[in-house]
Amino acid sequence: MKISARNVMEGTVKNVETGPIMANVKIEIKSPGVVTAIITKESVEKLGIKEGDTVSAIVKSTEVMIAKD
Amino acid sequence: MKISARNVMEGTVKNVETGPIMANVKIEIKSPGVVTAIITKESVEKLGIKEGDTVSAIVKSTEVMIAKD
Amino acid sequence: MKISARNVMEGTVKNVETGPIMANVKIEIKSPGVVTAIITKESVEKLGIKEGDTVSAIVKSTEVMIAKD
């Protein structure tokens, strides 16, 4: 199954903390590789983002899914 | 500024493709680290997710933000 | 009230499980109809998505809202 989500990062589960409804899962990523971010053209211009820049890719943990074979 | 988003991955911008409204930015992540995923308890149980498992962390690119100093 | 979200699927609540902060709600959808997905052009090309394909629309449950009259 191929998925349209551009960011698929393989790793090992380090910890699973489960509550009544939600769970917090920690995954040590083996080789992250390239992350794709879709942001507004406006943000690219206002932050002056260009090739070679050092930046951080930021993801809220509620937006991270997990796949397992 | 500290942010509540648990996933902050440092890297280098490899490519910026800009359209009329949105932009597609590729970031080569420097150091693999630990990714936090908030999923349902139900998913943990149905996928049988436990410490030591090999899994993939999946993130839709529209959910990735960029920060720059 | 009309909402910009393209996917509005009517159904019946089958179960409500409530925790201290979050709740897991199951909704049996009557007639789903057509779902709209906004993905990257890159994903369309890499998955070779075209009219007539059998695919799955995937949505993380934290992204589903509920409206009630």
Add this chain to the structure above:
Amino acid sequence: MKISARNVMEGTVKNVETGPIMANVKIEIKSPGVVTAIITKESVEKLGIKEGDTVSAIVKSTEVMIAKD
């Protein structure tokens, strides 16, 4: 590959409209099923959501991914 996202709806691609960066894909969902929504306990209480209610499940199209075998 099993995925933690609770909502996986099978269907047929009806239309693909591609722009410079993003694409709008329409999918006719075959069989209605059960949708899972994770909302706040506060919302369940304020909307008085309970079993048997007629509701709408609402999803912004930027939150819908596509998987293809």
Add this chain to the structure above:
Amino acid sequence: MKISARNVMEGTVKNVETGPIMANVKIEIKSPGVVTAIITKESVEKLGIKEGDTVSAIVKSTEVMIAKD
């Protein structure tokens, strides 16, 4: 129609910029109100978030929907 999304901010459309697939809409919010954020317990602890703190609520623009009567 009542919606489970906790943040509904009334305002006036200041600008609409439309591209082939997406649109960037600016809305001047009339009355400041209370915003609800669902973050991890871990983030509350690591940022030491407590009543009285001055903070910023941050929302990616792809997560903002628009409703119109």
Add this chain to the structure above:
Amino acid sequence: MKISARNVMEGTVKNVETGPIMANVKIEIKSPGVVTAIITKESVEKLGIKEGDTVSAIVKSTEVMIAKD
């Protein structure tokens, strides 16, 4: 640190309710200013959104992050 997220609203924490995994944080926004929404061109057309319209910006609370100096 500048962030690509277009919506950064300063305010004061009014309440913090913490559960085993997640937390519900209320923030009284001082001066909301202008909110940016990225929606589909299709939605702009179907809702007839134009300058001067009175609308509501809607955000699911799981999509709101918090930053603190």
